[in-house]
Amino acid sequence: MQVFFEIKTLQAYLQNQRQLSKSVGFVPTMGALHQGHLSLIETAKNQNDIVVCSIFVNPTQFNNPHDLAVYPRTLEADCKMLEEANCDIVFAPSATEMYPSLPTLKFDFGTLENVMEGKFRPGHFNGVGIVVSKLFNIVQPNKAYFGQKDLQQCAVINCLVKDLSFSLDLVICPTQREKDGLAMSSRNRNLSEEQRVIAPEIYKSLTASAALLKNQSSTAVKQFIKEYFDVIEDIELEYFEISDFETLLPIEELSVGKTALCIAAFMGKTRLIDNIII
Numbered sequence: 001m002q003v004f005f006e007i008k009t010l011q012a013y014l015q016n017q018r019q020l021s022k023s024v025g026f027v028p029t030m031g032a033l034h035q036g037h038l039s040l041i042e043t044a045k046n047q048n049d050i051v052v053c054s055i056f057v058n059p060t061q062f063n064n065p066h067d068l069a070v071y072p073r074t075l076e077a078d079c080k081m082l083e084e085a086n087c088d089i090v091f092a093p094s095a096t097e098m099y100p101s102l103p104t105l106k107f108d109f110g111t112l113e114n115v116m117e118g119k120f121r122p123g124h125f126n127g128v129g130i131v132v133s134k135l136f137n138i139v140q141p142n143k144a145y146f147g148q149k150d151l152q153q154c155a156v157i158n159c160l161v162k163d164l165s166f167s168l169d170l171v172i173c174p175t176q177r178e179k180d181g182l183a184m185s186s187r188n189r190n191l192s193e194e195q196r197v198i199a200p201e202i203y204k205s206l207t208a209s210a211a212l213l214k215n216q217s218s219t220a221v222k223q224f225i226k227e228y229f230d231v232i233e234d235i236e237l238e239y240f241e242i243s244d245f246e247t248l249l250p251i252e253e254l255s256v257g258k259t260a261l262c263i264a265a266f267m268g269k270t271r272l273i274d275n276i277i278i
Helices: 007-019 035-047 065-070 075-084 116-120 124-139 148-163 186-190 193-198 201-212 218-230
Strands: 002-004 024-029 050-055 089-091 143-147 169-173 236-244 259-267 270-277
Touching (some): 007 024, 024 124, 035 050, 035 169, 075 089, 116 148, 116 236, 124 148, 186 270, 201 236, 201 270
Parallel strands (some): 024 050, 143 169
């Protein structure tokens, strides 16, 4: 496994590999890797000759300075995990390497910026759009891999790929979960032991909602979720939405296979998100 810190050296290496007709799979991450990330690496390995994993905590997508400050940075451990997973290349640039000067470009993702993550994290998706565009231009992959847990981010990146005509295939992989149902996330390591025991209630609430929607209205299910978390002191619900899978706009009437149940909640200062498709 090779590790690159500079854009030019990575590009030169990848250009040589492409001249050898090798396909490139790309898994962008912010590090603090877990089994969910490694499942993306595994899928990419099965579909490409070379797999590149980027590790970069992108400052432009954090609208909360505390969130950026406490985001775990574990490059040495991440590289060890990636080497064991047979990843070929790690790209771990510094903030100054990625942003020699502050970007002035602004993305507008339309309605995607007005719901859920866009509503509660203003400016977040502009930062995502900038860094993903830069990474796609740097790596120029044949395929790029993302996890369904970040469903709205996947929708934003899909919009980015289509509107800017990136020549790559976007592959969305299923959410990986712990045995108790908690969606795997780098933020989980910020939970205390007591919080970690309670955290699976987030996923349990989603599965309970899916069952209720078979014979109850969306309004009734939203009230159920509110009351569900009212009695759990250690989880503060930020939002719960019943949305169209593609547009992520709120819906009242369900469409089988195209309805997303999406949730965000705080456990102390740690913010967790999750979703399921029904």
